[in-house]
Amino acid sequence: MTDHIFFLHGKGGSSNGTIRILRDAMLSGMTDPPQITLLDFASATADEYFEAVFAVANKFPRGSMLVGVSLGGLVAAKLLQDHRPDLRVVALASPT
Numbered sequence: 001m002t003d004h005i006f007f008l009h010g011k012g013g014s015s016n017g018t019i020r021i022l023r024d025a026m027l028s029g030m031t032d033p034p035q036i037t038l039l040d041f042a043s044a045t046a047d048e049y050f051e052a053v054f055a056v057a058n059k060f061p062r063g064s065m066l067v068g069v070s071l072g073g074l075v076a077a078k079l080l081q082d083h084r085p086d087l088r089v090v091a092l093a094s095p096t
Helices: 018-029 046-059 071-082
Strands: 004-008 037-039 065-069 089-091
Touching: 004 018, 004 071, 018 037, 018 065, 046 071, 065 071, 071 089
Parallel strands: 004 037, 004 065, 065 089
Antiparallel strands: none
């Protein structure tokens, strides 16, 4: 298990939506939960969203887990692929 989990919402979403529901569901099954942070990034485009996440990516402790929904999942996967191979990523995305 990881010590830190960061949740990323989709474009136009917020920390009060799907990522909060996922966090609550995950917490209900844990006896010793890690530190969990729900992140909010306002952005009009996918590029702006990625730049916002990238700007704080160096603050994620080594080995942290990112759980991203929709655009948040795609951005988390791109961050893992190109910049932070030490992260663990769960991407919940269905590009249509």
